[in-house]
Amino acid sequence: MTVQTERPPSGPVDVAKTTPSRPGGRRPATGKRSGAFVPYLLLLPACAATVLLLGWPLLKDVLLSFQNLNMAQLIQHVTEWNGVENYKQVLTGEDFWRVTLRSILFTAVNVALIMVAGTLIGLLLARLGKRMRLTLMLGLVLAWAMPVVAASTVYQWLFAQRFGVVNWVLDKLGWHSMADYSWTSSQMSTFFVVTLLIVWMSIPFVAINLYAATTTIPSELYEAASLDGAGVWKSFTTVTMPFLRPFLYATTFLEVIWVFKAFVQVFTINGGGPDRLTEILPVYAYIEGVGNQHYGMGAAIAVLTILILLGLTAYYLRIVLKQEEDEL
């Protein structure tokens, strides 16, 4: 019932319906003409790839999480089942809960920053003239196209203690105590660098998505709103927002997933350090599992990570499922 009240008003629902259900919408048409199996055939490559590349590792991971698998077992290929021992150890230790809380806060801060900055830039894109828009768009796409490891490496260089450009600039600007500042020396400064990197890499997706959404708003609606005496803010909240909402939902949902599992950025910048204080769940799973060669334990943490992520995104999944149901 609560979902019902949260549902966007009628206009945007159309938008929401058409986006996620496009493949489904096509189905009846093709089905009638060329046999009912064609859509399944078309789905097959994607499904096969998913099962092979995601399903199989996932299954293996779940199996591993019930095993005592360390260096010796791995090298000698021995399988030692140990029931829920790994889960028991993880869930009763305080480390796991501390890391979980940290991951959730980290995700919340990052997603909030990404969404606010991304939305603002998206709206800016809609307002800009042709040439400036193209320039900005190009910049966004370039930032987006940067491979994660490359971007992380560049950030490492930027924020390097001795030869980093950031410290150099801060020093030149008169902030001399920053000349030899070690960005990776404390929890917050490490998170600052990581957050900056993640936000910078994620903004383009949100901005371009939101800009695309604004192009679907018919300009008559704004005219009508202004005839009714709506100011800038009023027309934003009553005309723009309802159109944007489903896009905001979808992008927030995706960003939550991406930020939550931002292993590469966190790991490359400081390996979860200093003193394991910036480990988020995927990094924690890696360090316990692969780093400490405690593979069963790492697998258990990974399974729990997936469950937590499912929990975090359940709300959005419910909205999507509800919409699908409405359509049928």
Next chain:
Amino acid sequence: MKRRLISAIGVAGMMISLAACGGDNGDGDGKAGADGYAGQTLTVWVMDGSSPDQWQKDVAAAFEKKTKAKVKFEIQQWNGIQQKLTTALSEDNPPDVFEIGNTQTPAYAKTGGLADLADLKSEIGGEWTASLNESSIFEGKQYAAPWYFANRVVLYNKKIWADAGIKDTPKTRDEFYADLKQIGEKTDAEPIYLPGQNWYHFVGLTIGEGVQLVKEQDGKYVSNLADPKVAAAMETYKKFQALSKAPKDKDEATPQQGEVFGKGNVGAFIGMGWEAGIATKANPKIEKEIGYFTIPGATADKPEGVFLGGSNLAVAAGSKKQELAKEFLKIALSDTYEGELAKLNGVIPNKEALQSNLKGNEVAEAAAPAAAGGGTTPLIPEWAAVENAPNPVKTYMTAVLNGKSPAAAAKQVEDEFNKRLAQQQ
């Protein structure tokens, strides 16, 4: 960090390439046929910097001459090597022979990943120096062969020291400190580059204090960082680190201290002799300025304690070329090539008789006085887990350097340290 990632990617790549090799080379069981081992290729992993190109070339040639088989050297990085090695040993086609750190050997011997080398020991190992062979023996069995040993020295920039008006190299810790201070005052160079996590040097200092990092308690190994002697070693480290602008939370490989030194504005650093090569590679002009001296101890008659780093050569239990692998070891560890390695790299060979190769070698002459008082981390299988990142000893060091008292820092990392020592094997 970057390197660890690269090596992780490397593992993935390696697995694919190993699997690919496994499919089609059809070496059989590696036994010598009528034509020797012709057509076979032995894969040997050596660590970055441990064996010069010249040595590899010479050994490969001798090996090919004797066995008609080829040898392929693959260079590995120390960072993340344990994860990579474990994965490789679990594969169908592991590296046949590999270099393994002495402190890591017991753990791998225990996993069953290393082949028993008893026959090799009785054939060629009669003269191996007993103390150097210690790490290769686990539960009475010979699981590896001692290869070379080395300890750290001070590498210094002669020009900077001369500019500061220092005529002689220091003989005591206090003189060393005073010299560095003088460099700081009289030149604009950084007196010493000492990152906060050069933990091998720290282990050396604890050995100098006569204390180990772990102790036995109720039949279990636990952290001994709270020992006042460990604190004293850390205070020494801190005193010298304060003269450096190096990051307190990085080790000597990030960035490579040799490269920093190579820029020519650093008075000295504590490292392995071969790190001079890194400096020279970064800046060829620095070569003639590099000098070496023994790390001075508290008094002139006894040099500083040093970590006696060393490497063994082991054969993978899963290798299908056991015989050929042993042939390789016989050649690589023969007096000719063991001697050549000692000569080229200035490292301590596995036999006393070969030490004559070190005569006239600047690095070796600086290293030798300290070697007698050198030691290692405890040679127990539990130790390997401690070295996995994030190494609690490194965390301890950074904490002290950032202002914590040694006692508080010891307490901070104790849980993690003990957890690793007690880790299920």
